[in-house]
Amino acid sequence: MSRISSSRMKELLQVYFVMGSQNCKKSPESTLTEALQGGITLFQFREKGPGSMSGVERMELALHLRRLCQEKGVPFIVNDDVDLALAIGADGVHIGQDDEEAARVRERIGDIILGVSAHTLEEARLAQDQGADYIGVGPIYPTNSKEDAHAVQGPEVIESMRAQEMDIPIVGIGGITSVNAARVLEAGADGVAVISAISLAEDIAESVKRLRY
Ligand SMILES: Cc1ncc(COP(=O)(O)OP(=O)(O)O)c(N)n1
Numbered sequence: 001m002s003r004i005s006s007s008r009m010k011e012l013l014q015v016y017f018v019m020g021s022q023n024c025k026k027s028p029e030s031t032l033t034e035a036l037q038g039g040i041t042l043f044q045f046r047e048k049g050p051g052s053m054s055g056v057e058r059m060e061l062a063l064h065l066r067r068l069c070q071e072k073g074v075p076f077i078v079n080d081d082v083d084l085a086l087a088i089g090a091d092g093v094h095i096g097q098d099d100e101e102a103a104r105v106r107e108r109i110g111d112i113i114l115g116v117s118a119h120t121l122e123e124a125r126l127a128q129d130q131g132a133d134y135i136g137v138g139p140i141y142p143t144n145s146k147e148d149a150h151a152v153q154g155p156e157v158i159e160s161m162r163a164q165e166m167d168i169p170i171v172g173i174g175g176i177t178s179v180n181a182a183r184v185l186e187a188g189a190d191g192v193a194v195i196s197a198i199s200l201a202e203d204i205a206e207s208v209k210r211l212r213y
């Protein structure tokens with residue numbers, strides 16, 4: 001296997017659904033099934049925060065959701081937990097600045113997808129040098145889905161990274177909806193990463209379609 005190409009990574013980032021059972025009104029299985037029917041291009045299992053599962057229950061949920069993604073050919077990324085990603089044969093891992101160091105994670109995971117959160121140009125450059133395939137930038141807008149989120153940055157942070165010749169695949173995250181997604185793409189993002197605009201939507205498949213450009 002070899003590392004994913006930048007052009008393929010950019011395609012996969014178009015509508016990136018990030019979710020754990022704690023984010024869902026319906027069951028996580030139905031929520032993901034409907035999101036897949038709507039056309040999400042990438043999925044991140046983020047079972048974390050108040051109300052989330054742990055232990056065997058969490059592992060079983062991960063395996064079930066991974067199977068749903070496999071059936072639709074959508075890559076399955078695990079948030080934070082490199083051991084879980086390796087144990088279940090995930091397609092990738094997403095880590096932040098407070099997680100295990102990106103260079104070390106790259107050594108452990110081989111060529112599967114590595115996403116790293118970056119809030120500044122310096123963090124973005126370091127992530128790229130340490131083997132990230134994409135960076136997640138945000139929160140772009142205010143979010144209710146992450147208690148310890150950094151300060152809101154606005155789409156300008158992506159504009160400024162692109163102006164400094166950062167060509168790495170970028171996904172914006174935080175408070176993104178069908179109303180403001182176009183602005184995030186205009187700023188230079190390759191796609192949008194979303195929790196609540198999909199997981200809490202009345203019509204989940206339709207909410208995904210409205211995020212696709
Ligand atoms: C696509 C994407 N971008 C950013 C994040 C945030 O990661 P992190 O800063 O490690 O925070 P947690 O999600 O772990 O709480 C993400 N998960 N996905």
Ligand SMILES: Cc1ncsc1CCOP(=O)(O)O
Nearest residue numbers: 139143145174175194195196
């Ligand atoms: C995981 C994460 N990282 C930065 S903001 C955020 C939460 C995004 O959730 P929402 O799309 O509901 O604002």
Ligand SMILES: [Mg+2]
Nearest residue numbers: 080095096099
């Ligand atoms: Mg993290």
